[in-house]
Amino acid sequence: MNLTRRALSCALLVATGFSLATAQAQAQTIKVGIVGPFSGPFAHYGALFKAGAEGYVATQGGKLAGRDIEFIYRDTGGPNPGQTKTLVQELIVKDKVDYLGGFVFTPNAMAVAPLIQQSKTPAVIFNAATSAITDKSEYFIRTSYTLWQVTVPMAQWAAKQNMKKVVTAVTDYGPGIDAETAFKSEFTKLGGTVVESIRMPIATTDFGPFVQRIKASGAQAVYTFLPGGPPNLGFVKAYNENGLAKAGVQFLGTAETDEFDLQKLGDAAIGLTTAFHYSGAHDSPANKQFVEALKKQDPNAVANYASVGAWDGMYVIHKMIEATGGQKDGLKAITAARALKWESPRGPVRIDAKTRHIVQNVYLRKVEKVGGQLVNKEVQNFGAHIDHGLDK
Template identity: 80%
Template structure:
């Protein structure tokens, strides 16, 4: 029997009311992860992806009770203009709620105005220049800075009666931070930097620079290079030019990164670095992290890039919980400022003022354990702030 006009209107009205009364289905939280997924630094992107997905899997596939969508964008390497374009697309077209990643300082600095304008909480997994977090109120860092890991190393070197050092760094933001941190603290401790060498970021032949170090009469070289091929090239030149045999100590930070460590062979044994993480860190949290990472991607290395992404996802989870999954940049960042937790690297907290992670820094030496090279933590310098932002 056909419905009367009045009955039809009533039925439509009731249906509309029912739809309006039904709770709207919660949309997934969108997280954009920006990094190099191609080119010579593509391992960073792969490690970000493995760690982020391992973290989400460990939380049952959700963060803060909300479904999440991870959206990856490839910068290819240090490319500020490309990175800015990608992030603008993520914010405007993809409407991401959070951003994470960023390997290179120039890329992170390029997007700061976009982050500030859109109030998009952005977790820096790696880029290591101190000033980054000053460029937007919505930056939080779970990586490290060169000041943070270098100042305790300079103090240690002075205590070893090392009086004359050459600094040799890649000529861009983090390298300049590394040079400034070592020179200033080493001078404070009574030491002398006899020469400061800056190497172009595209350098592949480190022989001429290493020869200058050898000729300087220094007792040690403090170096900073971006991860990947430059590490292998510099340490190869260091050994082939006889610096180790002549007693010139190697002092570094991430140069014996777990991603490349086995490629060095026995020539790496004894190399000394100061850093915030080692894949060999002995804790239950680190063992769980290593296991989760390997389950997600058997080829992934537990190193500073993957642990920065893992902890970055923890921070994003806590921001999602605090905001109920809604996009609320100020509330999310206010929450991030209060966070402290047990990381695979040890106890950490976000500095409420700088939005940078405070963490223990360790003196490490490369050792061979069971036929495998590891960064053995031989001393803890205790919790370190970003000394660069304290200047």
């Protein structure tokens, strides 16, 4: 009898211990490291990443797949691959994050590829837009865009408008070179000529000499790419102040009329043309929910490509947590992410299983004034586009 009771007691203790372990595992907090600029001239990216990511979690009742989420933010300041690598190493080794997100600048994202590959830590790119990034590690997933993705349809549109001569003017680093290459290859294939290719230093603040070269080139349009923030604002202002529109040089861009800076451009921005994957004015129930949730999270946040990249990035992380049952299994998480399809605030999207890059609609947008506010009005849907830079 005593032996039987002892056996039952042992079995009960084992079962109780197992139940406690299971409950603890279920209650495990998921750590997400968000890497981006939270200080300096590009600090608005960090603020928008934070609002988008936390806003998404708030709409899910504060948990993802039943797990508490702990965000750990790290400030890169700007393009700083060395510092970014150090910060990410600390997040992985010291903080033991389950997932990474963010990354504004291509050099920063490239720098951490060996770290996430070795540690099998899924990293969701909210912004960095050079095609080759996702080739550097199988643990990268991108919910932003690439310059090839949005530039190819813009070049096609320009050719259909009977434009024959265009200047490209881009910031001289990874995404800018992608933008220049994508536009030139597609536009010349369709019979157009790129009369000059201008590369501008990433640190420049004086765009006057560059726009004067554009004005004197005899081109019908300028296709441009600059990183969001002060460079965008400076170039667009220089374009307007130097009378390029009056001289018949049409503006063709991507994120240069970003909602974060749009009102600062004033009425001179009306009519500027861009091809992009998102507009804060996109008309859909999903975008309405996103805009409302963003404002609730942070009244100063704007719905733009950075905040929507973070929002959708957290959707992907949510689904990876579901797929792994909240356990640390990078390969299983990435495998699940490769098959995702959903309705984003930007429209229907999916993750390309091969490239791990988002497939999404690209829209032709023109700046208009609606209700006293400047908006990027979507005037044409070019349909779903892959990352043409990886489709080689």
